[in-house]
Amino acid sequence: MAATETPSITSERPALEQGVRDIGLFLRQAFHTFRATGAVAPSGPALSNALTRFLDERADPNAGMSILEAGAGTGPVSRAVAARMREGDTADLVESNAEFASYLSDLTTTDPALSRVADQLTVHQALVTDLGTDRSYDLIISGLPFANFTAEEVREIFEYYFTVLRPGGHLSFFGYLYTKEVKAVIAPREEYLRQARSSWVVEEWVNRYGIGSERILPNIPPAWIHHLRKPVEE
Numbered sequence: 001m002a003a004t005e006t007p008s009i010t011s012e013r014p015a016l017e018q019g020v021r022d023i024g025l026f027l028r029q030a031f032h033t034f035r036a037t038g039a040v041a042p043s044g045p046a047l048s049n050a051l052t053r054f055l056d057e058r059a060d061p062n063a064g065m066s067i068l069e070a071g072a073g074t075g076p077v078s079r080a081v082a083a084r085m086r087e088g089d090t091a092d093l094v095e096s097n098a099e100f101a102s103y104l105s106d107l108t109t110t111d112p113a114l115s116r117v118a119d120q121l122t123v124h125q126a127l128v129t130d131l132g133t134d135r136s137y138d139l140i141i142s143g144l145p146f147a148n149f150t151a152e153e154v155r156e157i158f159e160y161y162f163t164v165l166r167p168g169g170h171l172s173f174f175g176y177l178y179t180k181e182v183k184a185v186i187a188p189r190e191e192y193l194r195q196a197r198s199s200w201v202v203e204e205w206v207n208r209y210g211i212g213s214e215r216i217l218p219n220i221p222p223a224w225i226h227h228l229r230k231p232v233e234e
């Protein structure tokens, strides 16, 4: 995808109008595919920016970084990533939902942050685990809704991430606060137990590789982030 030299009329579309379009599409998809979408709104700026911590704190400021974003949705985190990308960086933006993936592809030519680095981005419409293991990343940012998945699905995804993550590389991922507590009150017992089991798998990986956690309250809904690091030697 070639970067546009001059901003097009669409790239000057006010941010507010763009935000309304993002939310409209997100809500429609959440309504039809809530299990995979796993949220009621795109991530806000505080959450999106906090997820890019390891682009701001680069291990080697002179080396290009290879980045994977899993579950890019309508692209709020992709934009925060793109705004921090430098020459030599590349990013794979992966999204399983065809509507979101096509929207995201369009944004790589119309959105100012994404179009600036369009020739360094690849949008994949795929399940992240279908990307294959013949690739490697310095940073993985995951927006996948683990709370909606089974424990087996969560384990498969973490195993994939730690296969394609380079030694010393980072994984940052998020979820929403208090979902388990809410489900304990309102969800059928089986559904509560499914989420509890998948959250134990998440905890297992956090306990093994976690290097920091954050709470992002100014987000709808409020969120947590975990940052993990793959050891250089295991």
Ligand SMILES: C[S@@+](CC[C@H](N)C(=O)[O-])C[C@H]1O[C@@H](n2cnc3c(N)ncnc32)[C@H](O)[C@@H]1O
Pocket (backbone or CB within 6 Å): 036, 037, 038, 039, 041, 042, 043, 070, 071, 072, 073, 074, 075, 076, 077, 094, 095, 096, 097, 100, 126, 127, 128, 129, 143, 144, 145
């Ligand atoms: C909670 S939304 C996050 C969207 C966006 N990153 C944000 O922060 O607003 C999760 C996204 O992951 C996508 N998704 C779910 N399972 C996926 C998978 N296995 N591989 C790739 N994308 C997936 C959904 O379609 C949805 O867009």
